[in-house]
Every structure is written in structure tokens, then in C-alpha cells.
Amino acid sequence: MATSKTATPRDRLLAAAADLFYREGVTATGVERLCSVAGVSKRSMYQLFETKDALVAEALATSGPVTHASFLPDDTETRPRDRILHVFRVLEDRAATPEFAGCPFVNTATDLRDHAHPATEVARDFKQRLTDWFAAEARAAGAADPDLLGRQLTVVFDGSAARNVVHGTSLQGLSVTTAAALLDAAGVV
């Protein structure tokens, strides 16, 4: 979390929140600690965000697009199959680092245990965005049921991330192998 010293209190709070919520959990991170890390008073925090819940949702909405985009290939990869497997290769690389703590969207929904929480809605939108991206690539590749394949690939993504969270070890190719088996089954070569 590199936040410029000239960043506004709002930006510092959002950056500290995204970092702490990911590393330590939404529920585990109290407002005191958050404000202390951000270098912002509690009074200022509550002037900027009505509630901690609102801050949780906005921090995820702000960090989410960068997280999402960081898994996607650039335009030099053109075959849909390669583009899809790229996502899992990035996941494998991340899961091999000590900083990896699972999917921030799934983790937030798990932490909150509340489907109606505004941050769970943000999490849902981002998981749907990944599923839609997979489905669009699957459609471009002529898959029989691209929407189903999109959901299946997200299941592999999240189940692989969960494996790392539980076992604390790298994936050793498991997510790529599993995604590839489903691509084969759907005729995406």
C-alpha cells in the first residue's frame, strides 16, 4: 500500500481499508486501527463515510477494478483459450506468494455473512464481471454453453483460491489443469 503523502484523507482511508481488510479481514479490522494506519482521525472518518459499512463497500468498489484487471491478459494474447488460461496462470503466480490471501471479493462476502450488505453487493458485481468475461471469451471460442462455462471457470477460480487459504501452499498447476479440463470438455481448443 503506497499512498502518497499528499493523498487526501479519503484516499488514505480507502487505501488503508483495502489493504487491512484483505490482509486481516473486514470484521477483524476495527475503526481505531484503520484510522491509525490511514493517519486520519475517527471524527474525520465519520465525516467522510457515514458508517464503517459504507467504507467497506467503497474501499472494495475502489480497489476492485484494479484487482479484476490484474488477472486479465493484454491484447497480445488472442486465442480465447489462452486468454482464459492466462487468468489461472496469474492466480497460480499470486497463490505462490506469501501476500496472497484468497479472492478479496469472496473473502469480503465470507467475512460479512450478509447477502444484503452493500459490500457484498460490490463483491457480487465483481465476481459476475469475471464470470461474464469468461463467458464472452468462451462465446468467442464457440463453446456450446458459454454462460455455463463462465460460471464453471469462476467456480474453479474461487475453489482454487480457497485451497490456498486453507492449505497455505501454492497450487502447483491445479487451477490451470482443472480449467483446461473444462475447456476441453466444452470444445474450446
Next chain:
Amino acid sequence: MATSKTATPRDRLLAAAADLFYREGVTATGVERLCSVAGVSKRSMYQLFETKDALVAEALATSGPVTHASFLPDDTETRPRDRILHVFRVLEDRAATPEFAGCPFVNTATDLRDHAHPATEVARDFKQRLTDWFAAEARAAGAADPDLLGRQLTVVFDGSAARNVVHGTSLQGLSVTTAAALLDAAGVV
């Protein structure tokens, strides 16, 4: 959580812990609330369990075998493929109920964000137990790489549970369809 009035304070604490940790989260459940629900004083709790962490681990170790067994088929199902798909049918049934809140083992590891926590070790053992069960069935069915298939099926299980946690909707056959595709790919008919 139906605990007999004659249950010991220890049993009441373990039952309340398993229930609250699953429904609301390990971090979200404070010791005060836990003792209040269990009808046990904090003093008694700390006489029975050295720390909250020890209680978290023991509650999961105590409730885990029942959770694990509840997904498995009985002996009337004999084909390994049917026995494996039974697990996913149970998952689909559970995920269609409002009480379902994901896999308790994955959730505990996610809540704690600490691979060395004793409860994360318990969670790891139970996920490995499921993976080993899948692998044994896959081996009985003559799968080419039963250990890989076991890990893949656990990925599908956990990714499907995560989908429910995020979206709050039933799985509509997604976990069964995905597991079946991987069984097909591994030659388990």
C-alpha cells in the same frame, strides 16, 4: 443447535461456538456473546479452554466429523461416480436453504487469515479428508490420476460453496454439472 439442558458447560460452549462461528463468523463472535448463548460464565469458559483460539479449534474439531459425514452417501450407493456426485447433490440441497453459509472449514480459515492457527490446521485436516475420500472413490473407479481428481473435485466443492456465499442464490445444478464434466474427463463413467 439443540443442546440438552443437562449438557455440560463444555458441551454447551462447543455447540454454541460451532453454531455462532458458522452463522456469524469466528472473528465476529466475541467471548461475551458466546458465553451468553451457551449460558456459561466467562470465568468457567476460561477454566475449560485456555484461550478463545483453543475453543475455536476444538469446536471445529468436534463439529467437523458430523459435517463431513453428512455429505457422504450410505452403502446403498455403490458406483463410485454416483457416490461422488452424491456429495455435490447434498451441497446443492444445502445451498438452496437460507441456513447455508458456505463450507465451515474454508470459512474458518478465511476468518482467521492465519495458516498456523490451530483451527486452520483442523480446517485443513477436514478438507484433506474430503479430498482423500474423493481420491479413494476415483481410484476405485479406475481414474487415470485419482489424487489429481480428488483435488479437482474439492476445488469444485469449495468454489461452488463460495458462489453461494457471494450470490446468495441456489447453485441450480452447477456443482453437479461441473463435477460430472471432470469425472467424464478422467474416464470415471
